[in-house]
Amino acid sequence: MKAEEIRSTILEFISEILPDEDLSDLKPDVRIRDQIEMDSMDFLDIIMELRKRYGITVPEDDYMQLSTLDGAVAYLEPLMKDI
């Protein structure tokens, strides 16, 4: 999976987890939680979706790296390159 596909996959997860939010103005380099109403349980839903759909396990210590859209793409790119 390429970076742009990973980005749209994450955005798709977020839109399913937070269906009331408008994601069109989401800034890629700003903490997602600072832009939309996303709490820790919602974030864990993203982690769970990665596990369920792609078998990717993100260790808790790495969660911070997924706090922005750009950060999440950069973190996931090597893990999803063969998907």
Next chain:
Amino acid sequence: MNNETRIVITGIGLTAPNGNNLEEFRQNLLAGKSGVGKIETHYMGEVIAGVCDFDPLKYQKKKELRRGTRAGSIAIYCAHEAIIDSKLDLDSVDKSRIGIYLGITEHGNVETENEIYNIKEYNYNVDFWSHHHNPRTVANSPAGEVTLNMGITGPHYTLGAACAAGNIGIIQGLQMLLLGEVDLALAGGVSETPHTFGVFAAFKNEGALASHPDPKKASRPFDRDRNGIVVSEGGCICVLERLSDALERGAKIYGEIVGYAINSDAFDFILPNPERQVECMNLALKKAGLSVSDIDIINSHATATPEGDKAECKAIREVFGNDSNVYINNTKSYIGHTMGAAGALELVGNLPSFEDHIVHQTINVDNLDPECVFKNLVINEPRKVGKVDHILNNSFGMLGINSVLIVKRFEE
């Protein structure tokens, strides 16, 4: 008795399989319209059940729906509808003085079953078990979801009381008002039970699950051919206030709760005990300072199990006598057994009788069981009566918990 110690019902929010507000519910009760149908459930396929069709997005965001539970949605819908009906402006009342007291028969089965169903796909690897499981299954969850949605900061909890729970939610609200713990109670009961296969399977294996080719005919209390319970969901929340507060703000008053009782059979896990039901009705009458001749309507608990209906009839006969003129009806014949909601829903469906002087009927009685005969059992057609001053509501549950509420037509 002063007006501070008289508790009245000033708002009603409900969802039943045959109505999403009191007006619609009452119309369908008088029209004999059942709300029972069929749904698909895990492992069992199609089952007969009563399911509500209210719009959960009327008062919840999509995210809340995803995060919460069906029981929570039902409770939120009913709580909003009750507040709107009461004409209270929630923003102008002290939300720390509102208590939420909801009866439940069970809670958490739905979520637990769903999670087990889901992890089966992952070879039962619990890494795929939802982190939402605990907040969804804690027993206070349906009431807690109401606080989150409405910003109510007073006490909230549920009361686990099997199928007596709806009455007991109301009793708890009343008691907290009398104790001065709160100034407003949102009290009643909720059920999401049709979404758990386990309850159907257990009733089936116990020989207590209703079956009939026509689902609308499946729930048939007092009929000779009744064969068990129709499992249903629903909710009913009443706004309860001290009479003094209700009068001060010119509230519409549906009725005054004048008597109540709760007791235990100490007899069996599932079988009813008419002796204790008798004691419970007598306790409620005593608390209300009423005699049996004061009661105009009994909303029976009867769930359409062969033994349960007989036991309740025996108990009513014992308390009221063989020649009593009391009108007796049943709501489960229309909507099935709404479990934790049943006591509250069935009570409020009868409250309009204070004004319209009509007793709604019990439907689906094609062949009346000789053991369930009463002079004024209201079957298949509504009955116009002279006056209605007092309604007695029975609600009994497993492990032998009995509850009785008596509501009086309001008079200053």
